Amino acid sequence: MDTASSNGRNSGAGSSSGRAPVVVIGAGFAGLAAAVRLCEAGRRVLVLEATKAGGGRSRSFAHDSGLELDNGQHLMMGCYHETLAFLRAIGREGAVSFQRNLSLDMVRHGGKRVKLRCPALPAPLHLAAGLLTMRGLGPLHKASAMRVGMFLRGEVVRPDDNETCDAWLRRLGQTEGIRATFWDPLIWAVLNDDPLVASAAMLVAVLERAFLGTRDASRLGVPRVPLSRLYVDDACAWLRARGAELRFGQSVRAIECDDRGVSGVVLRGGERIETREVVTAVPPFALLDCLPETVLRHPVLQDVARLQTSPIINLWLFLDRPLFDDVPFVGLVNSPLHWLFDRNRIEGRDPGDTVLLNCTMSGARGFVDDSPETLVGLWHAEMERYFPGRRVRVQQVKVVKEKRATISHAAGTYHFRPEVRAPVAGLFFAGDWVRTGIPATIESACQSGHMAAAAVLER
Ligand SMILES: Cc1cc2nc3c(=O)[nH]c(=O)nc-3n(C[C@H](O)[C@H](O)[C@H](O)COP(=O)(O)OP(=O)(O)OC[C@H]3O[C@@H](n4cnc5c(N)ncnc54)[C@H](O)[C@@H]3O)c2cc1C
CATH class of the missing domain: 3.90.660.10 (Polyamine Oxidase; Chain A, domain 2)
Structure with a gap:
């Protein structure tokens, strides 16, 4: 196993002032949420981020129009409790504009609209009333949507991860009309995959969080500012003000282990940082690039390699x-x-x-x-x-x-997602793709970051 950096330099970050820092690799939602939680608990934190600006898959960039554009428009929901807790901690909760109640306009060929307006009733009655009064949709389709109430009341067998959304919606007798105007757009948006392949269990996890809690949980929210200004800048300022060290443009080349577990990380430039606690908050392919061969042979990592x-x-x-x-x-x-x-x-x-x-x-x-x-x-x-x-x-x-x-949230793939505790002492996995029970979203990223921080603090 590779135990020393190529130039043998050892960073003082972990040795000069008492306890070594918890090293967090990656400054996207997951890494920054983990770092904030660790800092709040009084731990020394060092964040290492490969790019100059951070933000990962939720980031903005300067466009030649003079505007800052996001890598993609990001939608949130009222049930993003972990995300909202993170934004609250760094003072940015108000930068997301939420609807008062769930409301959706779908445009058909020719321009006619189908409008869903959920009234101010307790959940899930608000959804039932919204679907029943949907403008631009016939009574047959609305009646089929009501059948989902049977599922929500527990009268229909829950889908397991092997059932696709398509199969589940057929089982619930959903018409093409309600699928095209409600279910399929929802599935593409929250699962980022085709209803023909996406897992119904993942969809149900979202439905439960969005529609079985409070009415507010199903509201949609849109950041009013570019993503980097929504959370990266302020999270970094918040962390620095509390003594955390953040190093941008510092890509981790290797995570090292010995017989006690994690022993340090090595940067692309050769610097080695000693630590016994590492939270990785990078996508699966980046994680697999950093781990030693001995760890990669573990079944948990073999499964991670199967994620598409x-x-x-x-x-x-x-x-x-x-x-x-x-x-x-x-x-x-x-x-x-x-x-x-x-x-x-x-x-x-x-x-x-x-x-x-x-x-x-x-x-x-x-x-x-x-x-x-x-x-x-x-x-x-x-x-x-x-x-x-x-x-x-x-x-x-x-x-x-x-x-x-x-x-991809294809049916039958959830079990490839690893737990936050890695099969190596002192190593913790965060990122939207770890086993959070929900699809890979901002909420899953923040939840994973909070779970990883809690696991570090429990040691
Ligand atoms: C176009 C687009 C639209 C989306 N829309 C939505 C949406 O509407 N709603 C929603 O909830 N979610 C949406 N998502 C998903 C959401 O963006 C992700 O779930 C979330 O950003 C993942 O955060 P993360 O911290 O887990 O990972 P990432 O954002 O990928 O962060 C990982 C960080 O690690 C860094 N890194 C990687 N390798 C190394 C290394 N070796 N050393 C140091 N640093 C490293 C990367 O540079 C990166 O900054 C969308 C994603 C995309 C791409």
Whole structure:
């Protein structure tokens, strides 16, 4: 096993002032949430992040328009309790704009809308009332949606992880109409995968959190500011003010172990940092790159290597006028372009300004190799179908492809996700993809970070 760095330099970070720091690798939601919890508990923390700016898969970048754009539009829900606790800790809870009650506008070919408006009733009655009064959907489809109530009341067998969303919805007798306007958009959004392959158990985990708690749990929220300003900048400032050390542009090359467990980490530049406690908060492929061969042979890591990924494409379009002007975002029924977000409305920018529109394509395996020109062509063709007669001019476009946006939640794969406690003493796994019981989302990332911190503190 590799026990020393290539140049043999040893960092004083772990040895000069008493107890060695807990090393957190990765400054995305998971790593920063873990670091904040550890710091709150009085532990010395050292965060190592490979990139100059951090933020991982939820980050912003400077665009030549002068605006900061996100790598992708991110939606949250009222049931993101761990995320909201993290944002509250760093003083940023107010930067997410939540609906008063769950409300959704879906656009059909030709421009007709299907509108879901959940009234101010206790959960899950608010959803039942919302589905029953959905505008633009026939009574047959609404009646089929009501059958889901049987599931929520425990009258239908719960799906296990081997059942797909498609099979489960068929078992519940859901019509094509309610699937196209409610279920399928929800599944693409929260599972980032095709309902034909995605796990129903993962969907149910979301339904329970969103619809069986309080009414507020199902509200949708959109960050009002770019993602890095939502949490990266303030979490880093919060951590530094409490004595944590954050090192950006410092990629970890190896995590070292001895017969007592973790013994240190080695950076790409060769520096070695001694520590007996490491929280990894990096995606699976990055974790596998850092671990020694002996650990990689463990069945837990063999399973991690089996996890597949699913892409997301985001088109940022600068338009001369709004495409729709009554709501901040809409979904498209039966389109590979799943959601459209009007960022001017969300950020409260002057409606006279150039309109910044985000278009999100989840689980976009079939499109990820297409050129930006092809994707923009697809956007134009779809807008002709969904907003006929609405003449908007595209002034500028930025296409962001995240090929490994999340792990795939294909049925039968949940057991590949590892527990937070690694099979090596002192090593803890965080990241949206670890076994949190929910899909790989911001909430799963923050939950995993909090779980990893709790596990470190329990030692
Ligand atoms: C386009 C897109 C849209 C999304 N939309 C939503 C949404 O609407 N709602 C939602 O809840 N979720 C959404 N997600 C998922 C969400 O972004 C992720 O769940 C979350 O960002 C994962 O955070 P993380 O901290 O687990 O991992 P990451 O964000 O991947 O952070 C890992 C960090 O580790 C660093 N790192 C990697 N290797 C090393 C190394 N060797 N040494 C040091 N540092 C290293 C990386 O640079 C990175 O900063 C979306 C994701 C994408 C890509």
